[in-house]
Amino acid sequence: MSHDRYENPLLTRYASDAMAELWSARTKHGLWRRLWLALAESQQELGLDIPDAALEQMRASLDLSDDDFALAAKYEMDLRHDVMAHVHAWGEVCPDARPIIHLGATSCFVTDNAELIQTRRSLELVRTRLVRVIDALARFAEQWADEPCLGFTHLQPAQPTTVGKRATLWCQDLCLDLEEVEHRLARLKFRGVKGTTGTQATFLQLFGGDGAKVDRLDELVREKMDFAESYAVTGQTYPRKVDAMVLATLSGVGQSCHKAGTDLRILQHRKELEEPQGDKQIGSSAMAYKRNPMRAERMCGLARFAMSLAANGDDTAATQWLERTLDDSANRRLSLPQSCLAIDACLLIYANVAGGLLVYPKVIAANLASELPFMATEAVLMAGVEAGGDRQDLHERVRVHSRDAGRVVKEQGEANDLIARLQADDAFAGVDLSATLDPKKYIGRAPEQTRRFVEQVVGPIRERYADALTGAAGELKV
Template identity: 55%
Template sequence: MTTPTDVYDNPLIGRYASREMAERWGPLRKFRTWRRLWLALAEAEAELGLLADDGVSPRIRAEQLAELRDHLDDVDLARAAAHEKRLRHDVMAHVHALRDVAPGCNDIVHLGATSCYVTDNADLILMRESLDQVCRTLAAVIDAMGTFAERWKDEPTLGFTHFQPAQLTTVGKRATLWLYDLVLDLEELERRRDGLPFRGAKGTTGTQASFLALFRGDHDKVKQLDRRVAGKMGFDALVPVTGQTYSRKHDSFVLDALSGLGQSLHKWGSDLRLLANRQEIDEPFEPEQIGSSAMAYKRNPMRAERMCGLARYLMGLPAMAADTAATQWFERTLDDSAPRRLYIPQAFLCADAVLRIALNLLTQRTGPETLGLVVNVPVVARGVREYLPYMATENLMMAAVQAGGDRQEVHEVVRTHSHAVTAKLKSGTGSAAELFDRLRAEPAFARVDFAAVTDPRAFVGRAPEQVAEFVAEHVAPVRARYAAALGMKAELSV
């Protein structure tokens, strides 16, 4: 006999994902959903007047439906496992397990259905619920990051292209780059959630032949059955045509959207790790947190690193869904079953995990005045000062020309001194600030107000205004749609 400590523990469940997401993809939730699907089918068949073989009596009686309703949740996993070991069929194992506790409804359970009636429809139900949870958590992340962007919209910081110093931006404006990706992800995830269809009651190869036989050739009742079952399970849209399964492209679409979220959070996490190296932004660090077992001084960006690692796993899963969609034969093959049991739940568990880390990065309190990411303003300002002399040269040139200087002569003065300062920097002497001292001493710049021309805020363009506009136009609608999710927190297990 094995115990939970004797066997592999999936870290997505044991360490990273929320209990809510883990339980949704657990066996009890799945098999209870199967029973609800059997009930919905039986109810719809009864409502449409399904008749017994005599053509007069109701095929499904009210007391049978009542008995089925009484046993929606008392799933005995051990009993079902014993049946499956004997029958080698998971759906029929649960049909037998239900019969054991509700024998009176034995002949109405799974009536006219194929296995994919419960397996596929249950997956669609769980995926839609999971997409909704992902959207709610993502909205909370967007809200918190929007607050961060607003707080730091005016703070000049060194911008980078090619990870080389470029022009100035602001801390808040950089955050809007992360935000925009996440807003795009939310829109795509909402589209997949809201457009996810129900497989419905389609029969063994999608022809609905079994239901047509049950309803004695009444096509309209078969069509109504499909719609009624979908409605009972909360779906408006139906897959228009299926084989035995719904098109596996729907799985692929969903995993692609989740992968997109992983891409965005990986990019953000990577930027945070680079900024941590520059000591400009620190992630939350708790009072007794240890950065390294050997190097006691270390303060590693472990949350961002974990987020990137899990996001990388998430980004790798869509390839398997694509392979499954591409390799289904005709109306279906069973080689889709085993991998889908792995990559669909794990994609949602992983998406949930990376979002929890993202939310923790933005909302974790480590002290009375420390909430979320810590912007080390003196370090940020030092980086600005280090490179501002070079960035300011064009503005200084224009000011010197406006004061009466010759443009080409001014340009040559700047060129000569900037190269001289750079050479000293590369030799390990001097600093970029020396360039200002050199130019101040030049007659061509005698009438230039260096303090006014070299204020870092003069080099950030419309960055503060762009932050305010982005938040108003793109973050505010998210806040309005998900008002109940705002302020959500995420405590990490480790």
Template identity: 35%
Template sequence: MTNFETYLSPYTWRYGTPEMRKIWSETHKRFLWRQIHDLMAEVKVYAQQCSQAGGIIHLGATSMDVKDNAVVLQIRQSLNQVLSSLRDVLKIFADLIEKHAETPIIAFTHLQPAEPSTLGYRLAQYAQDLEADYQALRRIRNNLRGKGFTGAVGTSASFAELLGIEQLPEFKKRVSELLNLSFFPVVTQTYPRRQDYQVVSALAGMGAVLYKFAFDLRILQSPSFAEWAEPFGAQQVGSSAMPFKRNPIRAEKMDSLARLLAQLPRVAWDNAAHSLLERTLDDSANRRTILPEAFLITDELLRVAKQILSGLRIFEDGIERNLENYAPFAATERVLMALGKAGADRQEMHERLRQHSLKAWDAVQRGAPNPLEDLIVGDTEIRRYITPERLLALMSVSAYLGDAPQRALTVAQTIREIETTDPHN
């Protein structure tokens, strides 16, 4: 039962799934320790042909032979869960990309309107990076290695004394098979802490992508954009003081947690760099927090991302309004190129289009409809070179999307291949 009379880490009850919390629980950790103790006893019985192994459990081993291998097993179990959750998130991204591959939007650079793109292409940016993170985490998971059973400084001297040096290869092989875990060929009292750094850095890298997705959503949910919104429950209260509020609390939570996750690789780096000679203990205390918290934060990020994506609200009216306001400006480049090909003086036409754009921008800033299309089509000097019909075609949004829809679908297809070729990670 949770005791709220004392300090509790929010990761014990608020963030992460019960499954991830269980992996890093004291009970599960000790279960793994016991499993490794029993495994060692079994191997020693095999090696020495003893009928009773109780008296030699842990004989020849350092505590890190048990603890370090157990931690690697916890990391592997956690990565399995992360990969499973990430696959779910990627699948939803693929669904949305395929649905909106050709849905035009206005893209923004420097938070200012730029040129048309598609909604599917924007979503594919996040999905492409997350797919790369999936592959990176999968490689790390598949290449995890434990300390093995090598004693106080990694030389296996105590086990050589206990079993005989000729028995060591078979001993190591059997233990590796029983744990289904490869071991580093060279270790000290611990496995190289660089492995922790690689794991936590990969999680933080994925956190950066999820942070950007959540931050972009917060921008796009703001009234000045009004294109996307995270799910909002019928009974959800946006603000205790302002009943009308619809705050993006899920996306804000993602950014808050991802910001913390980004700091953890630095601690793991210090642990790897400061593990002096054959071992110091100054990594021990912080590893009790950074490893479980890195996974619990990641677990919560993926859980909330799945919630948001599953109920993502896309406002077509807002998208269309932004296109009508800003897409005509991007079309001036196409009009200018067409005028040049038609024999018009480029500098003169550039100035005419610039003047029309300034007038149109003033109108948009006043809240009026964008008049740029009418200004250009109504310019008799421009019509000397290009017909009104051709001008309207040049300013069509659908004609200025490049191959963005096809490339977005390529990302979705890559994700679908994960579903078929790697169904169980």
């Protein structure tokens, strides 16, 4: 690491080495060489005069050395063209192949096809990360399926739910994200061998006007690079809508991470849940007592960054003139890898937090008890009617007592005394008010819904991705 130049924190602090390697120069330019080899091999198979010695030299030098990178950089200083710089640099390593490297191809043959491979591999890694977080949240949800807690709508106290049921909401968001990632992977195709403006004119010339051989060339290269399909037509590039769709999918994962991270920060503020913390972790340089939700906060910050990158894909897809323009290049060098790196980092954090969440049942119960009398008023009203009371009269009494109890809480800072007020009201003399304060009376089917969700939604995911759940989880760098 250089301490004299800006370093991208996604690489130095947040994302995994695995994702960083997928978008590294060594991976990219190694893919370029493999694409050039696949092209040359396929051209030879279809009858072009490609010497065996050329292919042997290419196969022996697919992985770039530091000297290869230095030579390519030297060429690029003069040529101002990264693809041609690497063509010339590899030509020095493979002198017998120099005349046929990149034969008939345009730059997008290597750049676009390589980026599609990198995108596919990145989505596969994101898929693995998603599955691991889904599994961790599902285990947490099952463990706390029966634990009543105060629900919130508008961030105001509402009907109780359970700790586990709330976790299924976070988990379900990620299950929907997983479906989107799976869909993108299933629909991702290869650009293939399409030529300068997508017409395959140069390859038609190479094969003497034989269109069948041009089609076969496209198929052979696609098969060698392990893609089932190619895009039916292209301009010079593969459709930039593909990038927009991928970035939108990654943004969707970011939205889920941000939502859950925000919820966890609120719950830690209420002292009901806490993210894990290291024994020597410091919350504040000044306030030594602090225990901040720094992991959830970091997840939110990185998710927000990834979400912002989705607009780049939209703008790029919308501004590609005719067969292509090059204003996409610099943008895509940033938006594609950094979106993948940011989401990779988010899911590493999420897995760490979900696997180590701390729950404080007594605080949860106390917070619920402070609001439960208000939640119980409907049950109190119904019990009063069953005991012979007038529904409208009882409703007005409950309304007035609730208002006065609320004033005691807000203006005097005292405990909620609504039940005591009702007990002192003769209209409710025939009602067992204590029986209305059992929290489990108000959580509905939350426990059942939680267990059914884990069984019916998470269960099949666990079966499909059993191998992903046996691997080692990525570690946080900081």
